[in-house]
Amino acid sequence: MDKDIEKLILESFIRSMCKVYRNLTNKELSAKGVEKMSSAVFKYSGAVAIVGFSGLVSGRMIVAMPKELAVIVYEALGGEQPSDDDLLLGVGEFGNMVAGNAITQINNHLKDANVRLSPPSSFLGEDLTFFNFKMSAYNILFESENLISRLNIALREV
Amino acid sequence: MSKRVLVVDDSPLVRNLVKKALNGNSEFCVVGEAANGKEAVDLAQKLEPDIITLDVTMPVMDGLDAAREILKQNSKIKILLLSAMGDDALLSQAQSLGIKHSLQKPFRAEQLLEALRKLLEV
Numbered sequence: 001m002d003k004d005i006e007k008l009i010l011e012s013f014i015r016s017m018c019k020v021y022r023n024l025t026n027k028e029l030s031a032k033g034v035e036k037m038s039s040a041v042f043k044y045s046g047a048v049a050i051v052g053f054s055g056l057v058s059g060r061m062i063v064a065m066p067k068e069l070a071v072i073v074y075e076a077l078g079g080e081q082p083s084d085d086d087l088l089l090g091v092g093e094f095g096n097m098v099a100g101n102a103i104t105q106i107n108n109h110l111k112d113a114n115v116r117l118s119p120p121s122s123f124l125g126e127d128l129t130f131f132n133f134k135m136s137a138y139n140i141l142f143e144s145e146n147l148i149s150r151l152n153i154a155l156r157e158v
Numbered sequence: 159m160s161k162r163v164l165v166v167d168d169s170p171l172v173r174n175l176v177k178k179a180l181n182g183n184s185e186f187c188v189v190g191e192a193a194n195g196k197e198a199v200d201l202a203q204k205l206e207p208d209i210i211t212l213d214v215t216m217p218v219m220d221g222l223d224a225a226r227e228i229l230k231q232n233s234k235i236k237i238l239l240l241s242a243m244g245d246d247a248l249l250s251q252a253q254s255l256g257i258k259h260s261l262q263k264p265f266r267a268e269q270l271l272e273a274l275r276k277l278l279e280v
Contacts, residue, residue: 118215
């Protein structure tokens with residue numbers, strides 16, 4: 001994939017993650033750097049949402065956060081005293097918003113990109129393992145109130 | 159008289175957010191909710207709302223396909239697109255169906271109320 005397009009995609013997702021979190025919670029989220037994954041495996045313990053995207057550029061976004069942060073997000077979405085099922089709904093909707101805002105920026109920048117999203121899937125648990133088939137992936141760390149969340153963006157190799 | 163609103167979104171969290179924003183406001187009252195485009199088409203015919211808040215990416219039938227059906231049945235219904243997506247191509251597709259107003263998620267209650275008031279000005 002063209003390096004400029006790759007940069008645009010990653011920056012769009014980073015901006016969207018910060019914007020959506022700030023708009024929902026009125027708190028800042030800061031990005032702590034981008035790292036290209038050397039392994040095809042992404043492991044996480046906590047709450048995770050996956051949203052696929054396809055069009056001129058295709059891939060998938062994983063947003064991963066500790067349970068404490070998933071509770072903050074759920075409450076910011078208007079919920080109260082969440083069960084584990086509620087947290088799955090909350091992190092799924094958060095993932096949908098982050099991906100939707102990022103893809104909006106990408107589509108507006110790359111005319112005729114026509115990238116569209118799949119509905120989110122969400123997971124909650126220990127040692128969740130994801131494997132990237134024929135995709136190059138990047139990890140981005142974020143911090144808010146001493147809680148670390150992650151974006152994992154995998155782009156299909158063409 | 160308050161305007162009757164049908165809330166359409168596959169996320170119950172977002173439907174609740176919309177209902178909370180409109181609750182206690184005398185200008186609008188929520189008369190129904192749907193979790194996909196197909197349900198929206200059926201409920202729009204049954205309830206004849208003044209306004210529909212409509213998500214785009216949904217299972218079974220997406221928001222734009224639902225809007226096409228709904229407006230074919232009743233062109234007086236006003237639709238506010240309420241989606242995480244808001245790119246020029248999507249908005250242009252929506253405009254070609256006659257949907258001129260949209261609000262991108264996440265939104266605040268006051269932004270939703272303002273968007274609904276603007277929708278009624280047209």
